[in-house]
Amino acid sequence: MKLSRREFLKGAAASTALAAIGLPGVAAAAEAETKWVKGVCRYCGTGCGVLVGVQNGKAVSIKGDPNNHNQGLLCLKGAMLIPVIYTPDRILEPMIRRNGKGSELEKVSWDEALDFAAKRFRDTISEFGPNAVAYYGSGQALTEESYLANKIWKAGFKTNNVDGNPRLCMASAVGGYTTTFGKDEPMGTYYDIDNATCFFIIGSNTSEAHPVLFRRIARRKQFNPDVKIIVVDPRRTNTSRIADLHLHFKPGTDLALLNGMAHVIIKDELDDYRFHGRHCVFKDNDGSERTFEDYKAFLAEYTPERVQEITGISAENVVKVARLFAESPNTLSLWCMGINQRSYGVWANNLIHNLHLLTGHIGRLGASPLSLTGQPNACGGVRDTGSLSHLLPAGRVIANEKHRNEMEDFWGVPRGTIQPTIGHHAVALFGAMATGDVKAVFIHCTNPAHTLPNLNKYTPGLQKAFIVQTECFHDAETTKYADVLLPAAFWCETDGVYGCTERRYSLTEQAVQPSGNSRPVVNIMMDFAKRAGVDPKLIPFENAADIWDEWRTLSNGSPYNFYGMTRERLKKESGIRWPCPTEDHPGTVLRFVRGEDPLVPADHPEKVFFYGNPNGKANILFRPYMPPFEPADADYPFVLTTGRVIDHWHTATMTGQVPELRKAYPGAFVEVNPEDAARMDIRNGDQVVLETRRDKMTFPAKVTDTCMPGLVFCPFFDKKKLVNRLFHDAVDNISKEPEYKICATKVYKQV
Numbered sequence: 197m198k199l200s201r202r203e204f205l206k207g208a209a210a211s212t213a214l215a216a217i218g219l220p221g222v223a224a225a226a227e228a229e230t231k232w233v234k235g236v237c238r239y240c241g242t243g244c245g246v247l248v249g250v251q252n253g254k255a256v257s258i259k260g261d262p263n264n265h266n267q268g269l270l271c272l273k274g275a276m277l278i279p280v281i282y283t284p285d286r287i288l289e290p291m292i293r294r295n296g297k298g299s300e301l302e303k304v305s306w307d308e309a310l311d312f313a314a315k316r317f318r319d320t321i322s323e324f325g326p327n328a329v330a331y332y333g334s335g336q337a338l339t340e341e342s343y344l345a346n347k348i349w350k351a352g353f354k355t356n357n358v359d360g361n362p363r364l365c366m367a368s369a370v371g372g373y374t375t376t377f378g379k380d381e382p383m384g385t386y387y388d389i390d391n392a393t394c395f396f397i398i399g400s401n402t403s404e405a406h407p408v409l410f411r412r413i414a415r416r417k418q419f420n421p422d423v424k425i426i427v428v429d430p431r432r433t434n435t436s437r438i439a440d441l442h443l444h445f446k447p448g449t450d451l452a453l454l455n456g457m458a459h460v461i462i463k464d465e466l467d468d469y470r471f472h473g474r475h476c477v478f479k480d481n482d483g484s485e486r487t488f489e490d491y492k493a494f495l496a497e498y499t500p501e502r503v504q505e506i507t508g509i510s511a512e513n514v515v516k517v518a519r520l521f522a523e524s525p526n527t528l529s530l531w532c533m534g535i536n537q538r539s540y541g542v543w544a545n546n547l548i549h550n551l552h553l554l555t556g557h558i559g560r561l562g563a564s565p566l567s568l569t570g571q572p573n574a575c576g577g578v579r580d581t582g583s584l585s586h587l588l589p590a591g592r593v594i595a596n597e598k599h600r601n602e603m604e605d606f607w608g609v610p611r612g613t614i615q616p617t618i619g620h621h622a623v624a625l626f627g628a629m630a631t632g633d634v635k636a637v638f639i640h641c642t643n644p645a646h647t648l649p650n651l652n653k654y655t656p657g658l659q660k661a662f663i664v665q666t667e668c669f670h671d672a673e674t675t676k677y678a679d680v681l682l683p684a685a686f687w688c689e690t691d692g693v694y695g696c697t698e699r700r701y702s703l704t705e706q707a708v709q710p711s712g713n714s715r716p717v718v719n720i721m722m723d724f725a726k727r728a729g730v731d732p733k734l735i736p737f738e739n740a741a742d743i744w745d746e747w748r749t750l751s752n753g754s755p756y757n758f759y760g761m762t763r764e765r766l767k768k769e770s771g772i773r774w775p776c777p778t779e780d781h782p783g784t785v786l787r788f789v790r791g792e793d794p795l796v797p798a799d800h801p802e803k804v805f806f807y808g809n810p811n812g813k814a815n816i817l818f819r820p821y822m823p824p825f826e827p828a829d830a831d832y833p834f835v836l837t838t839g840r841v842i843d844h845w846h847t848a849t850m851t852g853q854v855p856e857l858r859k860a861y862p863g864a865f866v867e868v869n870p871e872d873a874a875r876m877d878i879r880n881g882d883q884v885v886l887e888t889r890r891d892k893m894t895f896p897a898k899v900t901d902t903c904m905p906g907l908v909f910c911p912f913f914d915k916k917k918l919v920n921r922l923f924h925d926a927v928d929n930i931s932k933e934p935e936y937k938i939c940a941t942k943v944y945k946q947v
């Protein structure tokens with residue numbers, strides 16, 4: 197441990213950390229005797245390629261992969277991954293709570309732990325039916341793990357209770373792409389950043405949440421000063437500090453702004469009539485077809501003046517932002533949780549797509565609606581494999597009988613095996629655990645006792661249901677509720693594929709042996725499922741590579757085709773973007789574009805073909821402005837918003853193990869605007885109470901102009917301050933994603 201830590205600090209890691217902030221990397225002295233193994237960073241959806249340095253069977257250093265999109269760069273979190281592997285907080289042995297919740301976790305053998313877990317699942321299913329069990333997964337799980345779990349639960353146990361944290365994260369983006377374009381996933385890639393002339397960044401704190409991409413944006417601006425950057429965020433984040441135009445506005449009013457921009461674009465005749473005339477269909481909220489004239493009539497009320505009233509953005513700036521968006525040669529939109537985690541998150545996504553379709557800023561390098569993915573494998577692992585309660589692999593849905601039959605035939609199970617009704621989405625699942633409808637849950641690679649909304653309402657579900665959990669760190673809050681705790685091999689202790697924001701799949705190869713008695717989760721799951729009564733014929737795999745081959749074969753012929761990405765190829769290349777139908781196909785940069793996307797026939801009459809919808813066109817949807825679920829009011833006069841800080845990953849179970857990162861952000865705080873602070877006599881470090889309709893908690897104040905007056909912000913990484921106790925659990929009606937970005941609160945100084 198000591199050796200690897202010292203090596204880490206003086207080795208290549210330090211140089212890549214420097215490279216990430218703009219200095220050239222210095223070759224590490226230890227490089228000569230080090231074996232470098234290729235992988236992907238464990239953290240964000242940027243999906244940076246890494247090389248892990250191994251000496252004497254131990255990972256000792258890390259550097260950015262020069263051949264992946266990050267070109268050798270890493271942010272500090274990525275550069276500090278090695279000590280996380282060897283922290284004394286690792287869970288190294290299987291454990292069970294023999295005498296139920298509240299009793300001690302006891303170390304047991306793998307056989308005993310798996311038999312204990314499997315028996316409970318078997319008994320539950322035979323007494324209460326398959327819908328009394330569930331799987332709750334993660335956008336940080338490997339693709340092979342999510343694909344396998346989806347198959348085991350939907351075809352083996354015969355329940356669609358398969359969901360996961362992407363529901364808390366990307367579900368609204370999925371809803372946006374599928375309602376507008378018919379199929380999920382963006383058409384753009386990171387090359388768009390190098391070619392955009394205007395960035396429209398809305399609801400994304402890219403500088404903290406996607407640091408390596410932010411650097412790429414900043415460099416684009418640095419070398420091309422005419423490039424315009426627009427940031428739409430109620431907080432003055434570091435991201436907004438490089439903006440030409442930062443729209444500081446009332447949280448939760450984006451829909452009005454986006455419709456207002458469309459209004460101005462049409463009024464000023466800045467729309468691309470040829471593009472939307474050929475490639476788009478106008479649709480009312482109920483799905484019925486409408487005309488361009490109807491759309492104009494729908495937008496009539498969103499005058500700049502009315503938008504100013506709703507959003508607080510001046511009418512002048514509404515016009516300005518609309519013109520910048522439309523008139524720039526190539527506009528790239530980037531967005532994240534400020535748009536998705538909203539009670540009208542899908543609609544907000546649709547309205548961003550509308551602007552691109554209306555202006556024709558799509559299907560060219562630099563012009564694209566590119567949703568930033570949060571987790572490293574929400575795209576590849578969960579969205580593409582369909583590991584959510586309403587989905588099936590490769591763009592199929594549970595509700596469609598033909599899709600169910602296709603999957604039943606492929607998986608070799610009788611027709612009718614896959615249930616026709618959708619399972620519980622994330623928030624509903626924890627509700628069903630609290631009522632006792634769901635009695636046994638397998639939780640993998642996520643920490644819901646910390647991250648669900650309205651925690652006071654949902655922790656009773658964790659207390660009541662039988663929980664089998666795979667984890668790496670004792671620190672995770674959810675381990676308090678685990679009846680069976682299974683030690684998972686961490687990151688480069690095993691192998692598997694991650695798929696990031698830009699449809700790029702990259703393989704992490706195994707660099708070192710699993711710590712202690714931990715095991716790769718695919719093996720844990722297969723072993724568990726067989727003991728729990730799943731037909732072994734359904735699980736004809738030895739390892740992750742076998743599972744990858746089945747999934748790759750299944751993708752063949754689908755709109756998510758990556759059949760050409762063999763394991764061998766992924767070992768050689770540093771990430772490939774799908775569609776990629778054959779082994780000699782280089783992967784696709786411009787999806788939906790003839791001559792680029794292999795799924796658009798070479799002789800297709802149109803240059804752009806939105807083949808996700810049967811008519812080959814994209815929908816421009818009429819989505820009216822709706823306010824957030826719980827706006828500020830006379831009793832609770834502030835808006836509370838939550839989010840991330842650069843140096844911690846979510847619940848800090850990993851980043852909290854690294855002293856350098858912990859020191860940067862030792863605990864939660866509340867950002868208060870100086871005007872509000874002065875009025876309430878709050879100074880930096882004073883204890884401030886946030887009281888919402890659910891609960892109240894105290895945080896040290898950070899007086900800063902980051903938040904606009906009337907808004908306060910808390911990060912959610914600190915398990916000593918579970919800020920989600922303060923939050924409501926309202927979800928988007930379509931995506932079922934919670935509105936973590938807005939709730940009403942009282943703010944006062946503790947006396």
Ligand SMILES: Nc1nc2c(c(=O)[nH]1)N[C@H]1C(S)=C(S)[C@@H](COP(=O)(O)OP(=O)(O)OC[C@H]3O[C@@H](n4cnc5c(=O)[nH]c(N)nc54)[C@H](O)[C@@H]3O)O[C@H]1N2
Nearest residue numbers: 399400401405447448532533534570571839840842845846
């Ligand atoms: N350092 C770090 N990076 C991460 C993660 C991490 O935990 N730590 N997690 C990853 C994951 S899973 C995700 S999902 C992403 C999240 O990445 P981001 O979404 O970029 O990060 P957040 O901090 O959740 O929130 C983004 C911004 O939304 C703004 N916002 C709040 N309300 C509104 C609104 O009504 N409208 C608009 N337009 N904006 C609003 C907030 O002020 C905030 O600046 O980060 C990924 N990257």
Ligand SMILES: Nc1nc2c(c(=O)[nH]1)N[C@H]1C(S)=C(S)[C@@H](COP(=O)(O)OP(=O)(O)OC[C@H]3O[C@@H](n4cnc5c(=O)[nH]c(N)nc54)[C@H](O)[C@@H]3O)O[C@H]1N2
Nearest residue numbers: 365641642643644647666667672684838846847849912936
């Ligand atoms: N207030 C508030 N709440 C939020 C959000 C917000 O913006 N505000 N954002 C939401 C979003 S976007 C997201 S994505 C979620 C994230 O919520 P979670 O997924 O619950 O948070 P993580 O800390 O990422 O949890 C990952 C868990 O997996 C464990 N782990 C790490 N590596 C491995 C591994 O290799 N195998 C296994 N088995 N386990 C491993 C980690 O120790 C950790 O406990 O939070 C949501 N909650």
Ligand code: SF4
Nearest residue numbers: 237239240244271274
């Ligand atoms: S930007 Fe994201 S993927 Fe890249 S090194 Fe940092 S945390 Fe890892």
Ligand SMILES: [Mo]
Nearest residue numbers: 364365570571
């Ligand atoms: Mo996320």
